Amino acid sequence: MILASRYISTAHLDQCAIKPILLLDANRCKGNLPLKTLPPTSALLAVLCAVTLLTACDGPELMPWHTLVLKNEYSEERADDITSLDDYLELEAALFAELDQQIYARSDTGPAEALERYSRGSLADPDQRQPNWNRTFELRIDSPRGGVLLLHGMSDSPYSLRALGETLQQRGYTVLGLRLPGHGTLPSGLLDLQWRDMSAVVKLGMAHLALRAPGQPLYIVGYSTGAALALDYALELSAKPQSQATLPPVTRLVLLSPAIGVSPGAALAKWSRRLSHLPGLDRLAWLDMEPEFDPYKYNSFATNAAEQVYELTQSVAQRLASRPADAPPLPPMLILKSTVDATVSNNAVVDRLLLKLPPERDELVVFDINRFAANTSLLIKDPGPFTARLIADQQLPFTLTLVTNSNTDSRAVAAYTKLPYAAGHSHSEDLGRRWPAGVFSLSHVALPFPPNDPLYGQHRPADSTQIFLGQQAMQGERGVLKIPGDFLLRLRHNPFYQYQLERVLKWLD
Numbered sequence: 001m002i003l004a005s006r007y008i009s010t011a012h013l014d015q016c017a018i019k020p021i022l023l024l025d026a027n028r029c030k031g032n033l034p035l036k037t038l039p040p041t042s043a044l045l046a047v048l049c050a051v052t053l054l055t056a057c058d059g060p061e062l063m064p065w066h067t068l069v070l071k072n073e074y075s076e077e078r079a080d081d082i083t084s085l086d087d088y089l090e091l092e093a094a095l096f097a098e099l100d101q102q103i104y105a106r107s108d109t110g111p112a113e114a115l116e117r118y119s120r121g122s123l124a125d126p127d128q129r130q131p132n133w134n135r136t137f138e139l140r141i142d143s144p145r146g147g148v149l150l151l152h153g154m155s156d157s158p159y160s161l162r163a164l165g166e167t168l169q170q171r172g173y174t175v176l177g178l179r180l181p182g183h184g185t186l187p188s189g190l191l192d193l194q195w196r197d198m199s200a201v202v203k204l205g206m207a208h209l210a211l212r213a214p215g216q217p218l219y220i221v222g223y224s225t226g227a228a229l230a231l232d233y234a235l236e237l238s239a240k241p242q243s244q245a246t247l248p249p250v251t252r253l254v255l256l257s258p259a260i261g262v263s264p265g266a267a268l269a270k271w272s273r274r275l276s277h278l279p280g281l282d283r284l285a286w287l288d289m290e291p292e293f294d295p296y297k298y299n300s301f302a303t304n305a306a307e308q309v310y311e312l313t314q315s316v317a318q319r320l321a322s323r324p325a326d327a328p329p330l331p332p333m334l335i336l337k338s339t340v341d342a343t344v345s346n347n348a349v350v351d352r353l354l355l356k357l358p359p360e361r362d363e364l365v366v367f368d369i370n371r372f373a374a375n376t377s378l379l380i381k382d383p384g385p386f387t388a389r390l391i392a393d394q395q396l397p398f399t400l401t402l403v404t405n406s407n408t409d410s411r412a413v414a415a416y417t418k419l420p421y422a423a424g425h426s427h428s429e430d431l432g433r434r435w436p437a438g439v440f441s442l443s444h445v446a447l448p449f450p451p452n453d454p455l456y457g458q459h460r461p462a463d464s465t466q467i468f469l470g471q472q473a474m475q476g477e478r479g480v481l482k483i484p485g486d487f488l489l490r491l492r493h494n495p496f497y498q499y500q501l502e503r504v505l506k507w508l509d
Helices: 019-029 041-055 085-102 158-170 195-212 225-239 241-245 264-275 303-321 346-356 384-392 485-489 497-508
Strands: 137-139 146-151 173-178 218-223 252-256 286-288 333-338 363-367 399-405 412-418 427-434
Touching: 085 195, 137 158, 146 158, 146 195, 146 225, 158 173, 158 218, 158 497, 173 195, 195 218, 195 225, 195 303, 218 225, 225 252, 225 303, 252 497, 286 303, 303 346, 333 346, 333 497, 346 363, 346 384, 363 384, 363 497, 384 399, 427 497
Parallel strands: 146 173, 146 218, 218 252, 252 333, 333 363, 363 399
Antiparallel strands: 137 173, 399 412, 412 427
């Protein structure tokens, strides 16, 4: 069981009653506890309820952005009235007007709220940056060579793929950065969200792009949960011939840190969510409740969000596994991910997805850990076995590229490429780049952002007066700052973004 999951991480489990069960299951997997000594399912649920009652009253106070549900958010139930992206954008405008009236107009302002996202004029106020990248954006071009739909991840916003979108526009593509329902406004938007709500809006986005780039190829770039939604769209096209008459085809996919498999423990999130409806247990609706200082991403994470990601990934995996041999092929895919990822499973990307696809057309790019800086004695789990498996397997039907140290005595980085069914790497490329000092790996959240990103990048912009959440060296006593320590530790930009960008552009071109 993968315990280090963004959706069911130990940080989240500290505030919900699932932790004892997951730890028990982990002990069983390690062989530390005989299977016959484990309590039956009913006893496990009893433990869950008991621990829930003991812990539900702990934790921070619920804020208005944890409880207020905005009325103008999209759901699949509105599909009869919202039939185009223009309809969706009109509803989105009403949603953000409601957000302003219900939250910003009633929030305190001043020095004490300087880092509060929901305080008008604060350093973290999204409207201090224009445009507000929490909203759907479209980057048009006359006579485009194609259209690209950008899909962000769970609890994120369209800002995640902003930099890539701007480059794609410069290369001649019309780009649509879609705000998925429940996102960009309040964390409470994730309380009632269903993954099919997001899936429905993806279809609106693709239909819109087909009108903007008539007769041209259409692509989807999906990040994390957005990658699973891209696969959901492609699978529906492939499985239902009648859909091809109404849904535009997708030519190729680019999947960044794709959510193909998450921790099985996420399946237990629904029990915590259901218990949260009982009087006094409303905090169980949240796996994380953190101060909201990030203008483009929720720091609080709803239990329902974990449940929806799990159900989406299960749906995608089941359809991939049951596809008939004569089904129309899925579009070719370029997948890029970090070999260490505390959110999604590496093996699931290979076993559930790549090995289910036609041979000799898809590509996987894996960013290894910094083998020069990472002292193996300090690693909880060395990702070496995963990369060793890929390198040793002579039956892999896809192209593999491993971005890693040229040698373990240097921070210099090279890309080693292994072609389908090859025994070893076919060629290597010196990237002319080095691991930054002090960086031991990428992370799930790092891939979409370039080092010069003004919010998450390597250095604070010289003229910036707004909040900066990128690479920082801050030390002191724990428990003093509102910003959690693991937030500061996690790398939030990709030092090899330029190489990744080149691979994406080549794949689309």
